[in-house]
Amino acid sequence: MSRPAAPTWHLLTGEYPPAPGGVSDHSRSIAQALVKAGETVRVWTPGTEAVTEEQGVTVHRWPGLFTPLGLPRLTRELDAYPGPRRLLLQYVPHAFGWKAMNVPFCAWFAARRQDERELFLHEAVYPWSAGAPWRHQVLAGVTRVMLRTLAHGVGRAYVSIPAWAEHLPEPLRTRARWCPIASPLPLEVSREAVRAVREALGGTPCVAHFGTYGAAIAKPLEAVLVPLLQRDERRQALLLGRGSQGWCDAIARRHPALARRLHARDGLSPEDVAAHLSASEVLLQPYPDGVSARRSSAMGGLGLGLPIVTHTGHLTEPLWRELRPVALADDASPGALLELVEHLLENGEERRALGERASRVYREHFALEHTVAHLLRQAPPVFRDSP
Template sequence: MIGLYCPDVPPIPGGVSDHTLILARSLSAFGAPPVVLALRGNPALFAPMTCVTGLKPTDIADAARAHGVSTVVIQYVPFLFARRGVSPALVLGIRRMARAGVGLAVIIHEPFVPFTRLPWLVTGFPQRWQFGYLMRRASHVYTPLPEFADIARRYTGSGTTVAVAPVGATLPVSPVSREEARQSLGLDNGTVAIGIFSPAASGFAHDWIAAAVARLAPRTEVVWVRFGFGSDRALPGYPSGANVRTVGETDPATVGKVMRALDLAAAPYVDGLTMRRTGAMLALAHGVPTVSSTGHLFDPQLRQIADCEATPEAFAERLERLAGDAVERRELALRSQGYCDLASVEVLAARLRTDLMPEATP
């Protein structure tokens, strides 16, 4: 049986917290319901799956053995385990798992901090040692970024499998119809709704949005829809006025409903589109034509399902063309359907089931 460990699970907010819930549900749908282990959260949200909370990393081994777990998959971001990203308790917990005969797999959302800030010059070295300790003891390592996979391979042993695997959207797809969703936002048939989701997310390219807003200013049919984390903040160059709908930070059902209403999603990131960008993945999961960016972490295979531009000017121009061409929007929407086979959480769940429960795989 597979175990999933994340310090925080819903309703504790956080992208990795949300991902743990949706991954657990996906594994269950594949006939491999996991045992979810956590420090904080509400076990009832995982029912009928087993979820045990109140567990520090040092408690993982005992909890895994008590529930018949053979391998624990740890959701890894260093700051999930300690304020500075360095956790002796995590290292001790991994050591206890090895002694108890409990296998280890790791999903890397972030390996360690770069040496770009003074505090990180201090914490960066122990974070790298901690990361290496996990990598050398894991049988399987998964990450949504090819560059992170390359980093992991430098730390792992010869017997470790390292794979690029998606995170997928961390919120559910809305069952609401497009017509109902658009009516709730006051969008008529002639309106082209362009969504900006969670602009306060780390790495969101604000100047790209500003360039698009300036270029599309003469287009009276365009309505900008701002929703999610930081969407109600005053940001330079962002749209304002009568052609804007601001929903703000809200519940998952409303987020999905707003996604369903969109004609386009504007999702540029300073490091480029990757499979860890769950906001863009949620747009693609809803079949929304998505325009994003390239960058130093950009995953080229995502060109199959989204338009990714190299400059703010090209990004703005692409949005303008799509806003004025319904046929091109439909073609891009059709491409977005490739999300399910390329970048969805179901792809990750299927890989975990195959790798960690080979006896259950037909």
């Protein structure tokens, strides 16, 4: 008796390179890892009209793909490929347009009963607050309806943080698997590349930040970084990621005495970002909701074995407190973060030990191969509070 045909993976994502973003990076990592595991993978994403072959992954792009006008074409093109088909939706509400309220797309996904459907939640819903403006109240309600619609008939669900599982209906909620977001950066960097960055920065102590410099992170970052540089004139600040140059320029205008020690590197390749991060003594990463496994910028530092200073918040998983792969403040106050950075800068042995622990915890709990193993596992997954 012949074996049934293996399903083809069809990744549906609102972001895929060259489009920037954490979901974009994660989608590419998952697609390429599945191909390396011997799977057939097609990606469907908005973009300039094209069908391309990218490292073994077939990528289908066209404008408005997930809009009501684009869904009939998506249906036709998907149905043109033989089954079985396994649809993996990389979900974050705002990535599918319509101001994060694309209910028609969610209904379309729920109606694809002829396909195996799996859901990866990068973000689940817009947060609800009784005192929020009415438009935010509407958005919070609609995103909850969207998620329940998507979950109807889904075989398996994966969540970037355990908190997202709480928004899923039963029995999917108890079956959801925690799959942390893996590092978007290479895990190994040549010594020559790191040495070149250190020489370019003058060889003095350097504190780095990796992110996109949104308002929720930029303000607390400035509150720590400015006094840190003011305390010691040898110190440098290395700012990496999209938006770093604009933020750097703004800080230099407000604090002109620090301008020569602020170094922005916007638009670097993942390899160059990894080399620059590895050239720093400490990575400073404040987050509005605390460090969590959905923060690819934190994962980038962990994967490289860097000493990271960050803090807890309402989305922080227990693992961060239990295994301490980072220097963890109990609150986001500038004073608490500042003192942790100061302590690490003054204690090289502690920095090295923390970096080694970060690398070990990343390999054991967060590395991409754990997620791929879950995706390829046939038995229904089981949700736990920690890996």
